[in-house]
Amino acid sequence: MMNNFEKELEKIVEDRVNKLVSKSDARDISEFARDEVVVARLDRTYDSKDLLMLLHDAFEDDCELEERCDKYGLKTIFSNVYDVEHGIIEAFNSGRDEWFSEVIDALDYYLPVY
Numbered sequence: 511m512m513n514n515f516e517k518e519l520e521k522i523v524e525d526r527v528n529k530l531v532s533k534s535d536a537r538d539i540s541e542f543a544r545d546e547v548v549v550a551r552l553d554r555t556y557d558s559k560d561l562l563m564l565l566h567d568a569f570e571d572d573c574e575l576e577e578r579c580d581k582y583g584l585k586t587i588f589s590n591v592y593d594v595e596h597g598i599i600e601a602f603n604s605g606r607d608e609w610f611s612e613v614i615d616a617l618d619y620y621l622p623v624y
Contacts, residue, residue, distance in 0.1 A: 515566050518584050523559045527552065554599055558592040561602045561613070573614050577623045590620045 530551055536542035543549065562584075565573050578587055591598045601612035 515579070515584065516563070519559060519562055519588070522585055522588050523555055526555045530555075554592055554594075557599045557603060558588055561591060561599065562588065565613075569610070572610075573617060574623045578617065578621050581623065582621050587617075587621060590617070593620075596620055 530548055531542075534542055534545060534548050536545055536548075562575075565575050570576060575587075590596055596616050598613055598616045601609050601616065604612075606612070
């Protein structure tokens, strides 16, 4: 599973971006860039990707990412990380020293390994 992690994550992100683009009423890139809702969703999508890549590359053993992928699938994990109500991206972007434990606590709560 983890060998295809990056490829699968790229596909999830690509699908989300394509969905956002297809739902937009923008007639050109300028209108698209001014659509605050779409831009916020794109930012959140790429922040989710960045966090998952960081967890995969630097903290895999500490966050039990492989076990979570085996149990829930990467798409479900991505959706939980992306979810505004879970606060995972907010913790990641907070700049606080404890961002990592906040992210892991949220993952443990929403996607328990055991």
